[in-house]
Structures are given as structure tokens and as C-alpha cells.
Amino acid sequence: MFVKSTMIKKENCYSVKMNDPVQVGFDLLEKHSVDALPVVDGNQYKGIFTWYYAYQAFFRSGKSKEEFLNSTLVSDVVVNQDVYLNINDVYEKALIELNDFPIIAVVEGTEFLGIVTRFDVVNQLQSAFGMHQPGFRITFTSVETQGRIGRLGEIIEKYKEAVISLVTFDETDKLVRRIVLKIQKKDNIERFVKELEKSGFRVLDVSED
Template sequence: MLVKNIMIPVEKLTVVDLHTSIKDTIALIDMNHLLSLPVVAGDKFIGVISKKYIFEEYFNDVEEKEIFLKRSIEEMMKTKITAVKERDLVEVPGQVLAEHNLQFVPVENEKDQFVGIVTHKAIFKTFNKILGVGHTRIEVTTRDVKGRLATLTEIITKQGVNIISIAEIDIEVMNLREIILRVDTKNVKALIQALNEGGFTVRRIDESQI
């Protein structure tokens, strides 16, 4: 899945420019129940402003409130923000959000024009879909042996079960791998029995599916 499929397009965003006053910026943030706003110059993303940044500036450089509120946000916005491209895979903004303390990741097109943002919520919803959340969840452990995944899927297929997703994790213990399955099945017990008989260890399943 590409970034452009999960981003909020710029047309639906509330944005500010360099010369927007602090007072107007706070009003926009509060009115739209947001944490931060993109700062733009024409079709370019140049930074982000939030109430947190504004308050930090105010308490670090105390001055009369009314004078402070008339200042522009240019002096206190954050500009070193990593942008991603709209044709990047969704894993790219996910990694950026994981590594940096950001409310969103700006998205640019091939011409470096600002076209939208990716939020934490969009990433979580996307990975929930990828992981098949809502379907029967089964955790299986097995030795890290060539061909084991093929054997696993063959067993599941023979049970007439539809595989929604598979995630494999190296648990770094005794050469073991943990495989997390999401499947569609009406007979979980039969599937578990088949997996155990096939040499796999079922460690945990979604209890609501038993």
C-alpha cells in the first residue's frame, strides 16, 4: 500500500503560513481540536507549529501577553521535519513516526510540492488491516528450518482455512521462530490439532474463537 492511499490530502487540512500570528494559530488549533498545524509557503511544506512550541517560547522569553500573541509563528515553528513521498510504501512514514517525536509526517509529490500528511491513526489503521485484526488469531512456534512456512500453509490449506495474514518474528531463543496467523475458520480446534500433529506448537489463540 502506498502513502497516497492513507494520507489526508492538503485540501482537507488546516494550514498556516509564516506570517500567521500566534493568536490566530492558537485559535485555529483550538477550533479544529488539533495538536499541531502544517506551516506552508505556497505549495511547499516548511514546518510545523503546535501549542507546545508556542508555550515553550513564551515561558523561555517572557513578555507582555498581548505583544507576544501578535508575533508571527516563524520564530518558533519546527522546520527540520522529515517528509515522505506519496508513492512511498506505508512502512516509510511508520518508521519516521516511530523514530521521531512528531504528530504527523508531511507528504510531498515528485515535484516536492506539499500534498498531505500521514497521521499516527492512519498508520495504526493500516497495520491493523495488514495484520487482519478482527479474524481468528493464532500464535505458532517452530524451529527455524527451511521449508517450515510452506509446510505450515499447506496444513492450513488442507483444513479448508483461508489465511488472512502471516507475520513471522525471530524471538531469539533456541533458534525458534514465532508465527502469528490471522485466519478465517469455523473450526479452530480442528486447525489447532492439525498444526500440532504437523510438528508446530500452538502457543496462544484468540480465546473468543475457541
């Protein structure tokens, strides 16, 4: 999956300019109930404006609230000028970059294209785990040997299961890999699980949601 599949396009983004007073940024953040805004001049990406760094600048300034609001521009508190994603970056990079910020800009060259939000990332993870669809979630482990995923596919085909999601973990473990498989609800779940165990998969948990 690529960043462009989850990006909010610039036409749908709220933004501020470098020469805007910080009050403009505060008003937009409060009005739209968001934690951060991209800073854009024309089509050029300039950074991110956030509650946190604006308030940090205020407390460090030694100014009164009125003085700070009257004398401070967005350009004085902008951050993440050099932190952004490219349109063709893979989705996993967004997970890393959004660890400390609620949004990250998507840029091509210096042109601002849009943003990816932490909220959208969480939604995509929920989708990857099939959390929006009812079914049986089976957690099991497999010895890390060639052909194990292929064998799993054969069992799925044998029982005509409809797969909602399939996620593997422990890519650094050379011996055992955890697998979470979610399938649509059918009345053959016990037979399917027994077939997994018979084929050498160790079933840890079966839950229905």
C-alpha cells in the same frame, strides 16, 4: 504498502502560513481538535506547527501571553522543516518518523502533497492484525528453516481456512520466529491447531474475538 495509500491529501488538510500570527495556528488547532498543522506557503512545504513547540517558545521568551501572541509569527516556532516523507516511501518509514510527532508531511520535491497522521498509522496496524474482523487468533512459533511458511500455507489450504491476517516477528532471531495468524471462525479450529502442532509449530495461544 506505500505512504500514498494512507495520505490525507492537501485539499483536505488544515494548514497555516509562515507569516500567520501564532494565534491563527492556536485557533485552528483548537477548532479542529488536532495537535499539529502543516506550514505551507503556496504549494511549498515549510514545516510543522504544534502546540508543544509553540508553548515551549512562549515559556522561553519571557514575554507575557499578550506580548507573545501579538509579536510571534508561525515562522518563529515552526519545526521539522527537513522532516517529511516522499509519496513513494514505504509505510514502515512513516512508523519511524511518527514516533515523536502526531503528523508528518508528504512532499514531492518541495511541493506539499498532504500528511500522514499517527492516528492513521495506528488504524493501519489494527487492520494488519485483523482487529476489525471477528475470528480466531493463533499465536505460535516456528523454527527458522526454509519452507516453513510454505508448510503453513499447505495446512491452511488443507482446511480451507480464510486468512484475515498473517504477521511474523523476530526477524533478527536466527532460530525461532513468532507468527500470529488470524482466520475466520469455523468449527474446525481444534483440528486445525492439532495439525499445526503435528507439523512442528509450537502453538502458544488461541483466542477468539
